[in-house]
Amino acid sequence: MAHFEKANSIGEWFDQRLATKTLERVLAKEYWIPKDINFLWAMGMVLAITFGILLVSGIFLLMYYQPNVDTAFDSVNYTIMQEVGFGWLWRHVHAVAASVVFLIIYIHMFTGIYYGSYKKGREIIWVSGMLLFVAFSAEAFSGYMLPWGQMSYWAGMVITNLFSMGSLEMNGVVEWIRGDYVPGQAFLTRFFMLHVLLIPVAILALIGIHFGALRIPHVNNQNGEELDYEVEAEKYKSGNKAASKVIAFANDFMSKDMFVVAVYLIFFFYLTFWNYSFAMDPVNFDPADGLKTPAHIYPEWYFLWSYEILRPFSKDIGLLAFAFAQVIFVLLPWLDRSPNAVPASRRGLFKYWFWIMLANMIVLTTMGKLPPEGINNTIGLVSALLFIGQWLALPFVTMFEKKV
Amino acid sequence: MKEFIVLGVVVFFSVLTYWLVEPFAHGQMHKHVDSHQFQYADLPAVTKQGDATAGKDLVMGAGACSGCHSIEADGVPAMMEPDMAAASYGVNPPDLSNAGAIYDAKFLTDLIKNPAHALKVEHKFDPASGAMHPMVPFYGAGGDMDQEVADMVAYLQSIAVKPSEVTSKMAFENACGRCHAMKYANWTQMGETPNFKYKKDALRYEARVLDYQDSLKKYMGKLPPDLSMYTRSRNHHFLSTFIEDPQVHLAGTAMPRVGVTADGADKVLTYLEEIGDPSKANGDRDRIGMYVMIFSLIFAIFAYLWKREIWKDLH
Numbered sequence: 001m002a003h004f005e006k007a008n009s010i011g012e013w014f015d016q017r018l019a020t021k022t023l024e025r026v027l028a029k030e031y032w033i034p035k036d037i038n039f040l041w042a043m044g045m046v047l048a049i050t051f052g053i054l055l056v057s058g059i060f061l062l063m064y065y066q067p068n069v070d071t072a073f074d075s076v077n078y079t080i081m082q083e084v085g086f087g088w089l090w091r092h093v094h095a096v097a098a099s100v101v102f103l104i105i106y107i108h109m110f111t112g113i114y115y116g117s118y119k120k121g122r123e124i125i126w127v128s129g130m131l132l133f134v135a136f137s138a139e140a141f142s143g144y145m146l147p148w149g150q151m152s153y154w155a156g157m158v159i160t161n162l163f164s165m166g167s168l169e170m171n172g173v174v175e176w177i178r179g180d181y182v183p184g185q186a187f188l189t190r191f192f193m194l195h196v197l198l199i200p201v202a203i204l205a206l207i208g209i210h211f212g213a214l215r216i217p218h219v220n221n222q223n224g225e226e227l228d229y230e231v232e233a234e235k236y237k238s239g240n241k242a243a244s245k246v247i248a249f250a251n252d253f254m255s256k257d258m259f260v261v262a263v264y265l266i267f268f269f270y271l272t273f274w275n276y277s278f279a280m281d282p283v284n285f286d287p288a289d290g291l292k293t294p295a296h297i298y299p300e301w302y303f304l305w306s307y308e309i310l311r312p313f314s315k316d317i318g319l320l321a322f323a324f325a326q327v328i329f330v331l332l333p334w335l336d337r338s339p340n341a342v343p344a345s346r347r348g349l350f351k352y353w354f355w356i357m358l359a360n361m362i363v364l365t366t367m368g369k370l371p372p373e374g375i376n377n378t379i380g381l382v383s384a385l386l387f388i389g390q391w392l393a394l395p396f397v398t399m400f401e402k403k404v
Numbered sequence: 405m406k407e408f409i410v411l412g413v414v415v416f417f418s419v420l421t422y423w424l425v426e427p428f429a430h431g432q433m434h435k436h437v438d439s440h441q442f443q444y445a446d447l448p449a450v451t452k453q454g455d456a457t458a459g460k461d462l463v464m465g466a467g468a469c470s471g472c473h474s475i476e477a478d479g480v481p482a483m484m485e486p487d488m489a490a491a492s493y494g495v496n497p498p499d500l501s502n503a504g505a506i507y508d509a510k511f512l513t514d515l516i517k518n519p520a521h522a523l524k525v526e527h528k529f530d531p532a533s534g535a536m537h538p539m540v541p542f543y544g545a546g547g548d549m550d551q552e553v554a555d556m557v558a559y560l561q562s563i564a565v566k567p568s569e570v571t572s573k574m575a576f577e578n579a580c581g582r583c584h585a586m587k588y589a590n591w592t593q594m595g596e597t598p599n600f601k602y603k604k605d606a607l608r609y610e611a612r613v614l615d616y617q618d619s620l621k622k623y624m625g626k627l628p629p630d631l632s633m634y635t636r637s638r639n640h641h642f643l644s645t646f647i648e649d650p651q652v653h654l655a656g657t658a659m660p661r662v663g664v665t666a667d668g669a670d671k672v673l674t675y676l677e678e679i680g681d682p683s684k685a686n687g688d689r690d691r692i693g694m695y696v697m698i699f700s701l702i703f704a705i706f707a708y709l710w711k712r713e714i715w716k717d718l719h
Contacts, residue, residue, distance in 0.1 A: 035718065038406065038407045038410050039407055039410070039411065040410060040414070074587075077588075077632075077633055077636075077680075078588055078632075081681070081683070082588070082682055082683075088683040088688075088689070089683075089692065103418060107414060107418075241717045241718050242717065242718065242719060247718055251710075251714050252714055252715070252718060255707075255710050255711040255713075255714040255715065256711050256715070258707045258710065258711070259704070259707040259708050259710075259711045261707070262700065262703045262704035262707040262708075263704055265700045265703065265704075266697065266700045266701065266704060269693070269696045269697060269700055270697070272693075272696075273689055273690070273692070273693030273696065273697075274693060277426075278422065278425070278426050280636075282636060282637050282638065282639065283637065284637075285633040285634075285636035285637035286629075286633070286637045287633075295433070296433050301421075301425045301426075304425065358417065362417065362420060362421050362424065365421060365424070365425060366421075366424040366425060366428070366429055369424075369425050369429035369430060370429045370432060371432060371433065
């Protein structure tokens with residue numbers, strides 16, 4: 001038994017037992033963030049808040065949702081939307097947050113690419129971030145199954161079909177995933193489990209790794225400047241805060257984060273109350289019907305670019321292209337051969353690579369939604385080829401970059 | 405300053421993506437159909453002034469309307485239960501009490517003379533092939549047929565409530581409710597489902613509803629969909645133009661043009677929203693939305709003041 005003095009305050013009592021003062025110092029007061037940053041550095045906090053909103057609203061919905069093919073649709077659209085007080089509010093918050101979280105993820109991701117924040121010790125941050133993207137995608141997809149509307153059913157049908165691996169016709173795998181020949185009760189219950197337990201747990205673990213991986217290489221800054229954190233921290237601690245190039249995580253960085261979060265919440269709640277149809281597809285308000293295929297089946301907006309990489313090709317090539325698109329972002333830190341971890345604007349050819357990639361992904365996103373006919377097919381094919389070509393070219397684009 | 409440029413870039417690409425995906429691409433999934441404000445321009449104009457008293461005689465007598473239709477408002481009860489009527493006619497013929505207030509006069513006039521034409525189901529009911537519409541056309545009672553039809557329409561208008569007194573529920577039940585169920589309003593094609601004390605009575609009633617639906621399936625080709633969530637699954641413009649003329653959206657559909665007035669169509673759509681999305685219909689969403697926006701604004705102001713306070717020493 002260790003020796004304990006009698007505590008003089010509640011704070012001290014906790015400090016003796018949990019080392020709260022040390023925790024506060026390590027996690028907040030002396031966790032150093034560069035000062036030269038802009039509001040894009042708050043996207044991590046915006047994502048954390050959005051995930052929190054999803055978690056809380058999800059808990060409320062979970063109290064009334066029924067994962068049964070006969071009652072799921074009504075439990076969402078009648079019980080939650082009409083009978084439960086403010087059920088409609090939680091459902092709209094959950095649905096809109098699930099869509100907006102991807103907007104922020106994409107902004108966060110392209111910020112990382114633009115500022116080169118995946119290199120020089122930050123590889124684990126990048127890889128864990130991409131794994132979070134995969135986990136959020138799986139979470140979004142499994143959640144989309146739950147209202148058991150027409151889009152739930154048919155998206156479930158189409159996506160699970162991908163696992164037959166084209167001409168390999170591995171239909172046994174598809175049946176194993178579905179637990180049935182077509183999406184049915186077994187399918188709904190297991191995607192319910194994935195949505196409310198397994199994937200959220202994985203996301204929480206990945207968030208832990210993502211945050212932890214940030215600790216040693218520190219957050220990047222707007223100019224890719226290499227900082228001597230010990231020297232800068234000394235300046236800060238000696239009271240010369242204005243001259244120091246670092247700030248403390250809390251409350252310095254946090255106060256700016258919270259302002260960005262507040263502005264974001266205004267935008268978020270505007271969407272929740274008045275402009276939600278982009279996140280709640282009308283087709284999914286028709287109950288699932290295995291005998292009636294909707295005229296158009298399309299994924300939510302955040303999957304459209306990868307859907308469009310699958311679509312313009314023949315079955316097997318399309319699947320290969322799709323698989324390529326899913327994994328290639330993870331490899332970015334190694335495909336980028338340049339020694340520079342600075343903003344794209346200072347990196348020669350990479351600057352063009354970045355903006356073309358961004359624009360092309362928006363083109364792919366648009367084409368993924370447009371009906372596949374006429375000129376749309378050609379544009380989609382060219383865009384998909386450009387996407388693949390850009391990634392194949394990346395090592396050569398960056399190889400000859402001069403050190404800045 | 406630089407921060408605003410960065411914000412501008414982010415907002416630009418976000419808005420561009422939104423615009424391309426939603427208004428632009430989503431807008432191309434359905435063909436655009438213009439509304440004609442429920443003018444029914446294809447139907448002949450009504451030229452005669454009707455006389456309600458003469459119309460009553462025709463409706464009850466030579467016109468033989470009351471042989472199939474009930475007119476509860478004028479003391480003519482239904483001769484059969486809805487399920488039996490559906491078994492005989494395919495669908496339960498409507499009660500005519502408020503037809504004059506909900507349906508367009510031009511439409512009623514044409515309907516009496518040539519039901520399949522007014523309903524736009526001539527592709528389905530072609531006398532040449534022996535497929536007669538279950539409603540027998542009025543062939544005239546010996547006088548001026550146009551005058552007689554005008555009299556009958558005048559009679560229907562005289563017994564109906566004023567158009568302004570038609571509720572959204574009445575409009576739905578009259579115009580849609582004999583083919584479409586609305587389970588979130590406790591409504592089947594048989595009407596509002598009563599409460600039963602004993603389960604066997606509830607099951608008997610349910611079996612009758614299923615019988616009705618079977619008759620309807622035979623008549624329509626498939627069971628018309630439940631409309632509970634149509635206010636969310638279809639947009640307002642689509643529903644409105646679909647009600648005005650189903651054939652424009654879905655050529656060859658068995659669904660008849662129901663011939664409601666513009667006001668009647670509005671009321672049907674209002675009812676769909678009241679039942680399918682009550683938190684929008686009753687204003688809760690707007691009201692609570694405003695509170696949340698006010699809260700968020702105040703939160704943003706305090707967050708900004710806090711940031712300024714903290715960053716005072718950092719610059």
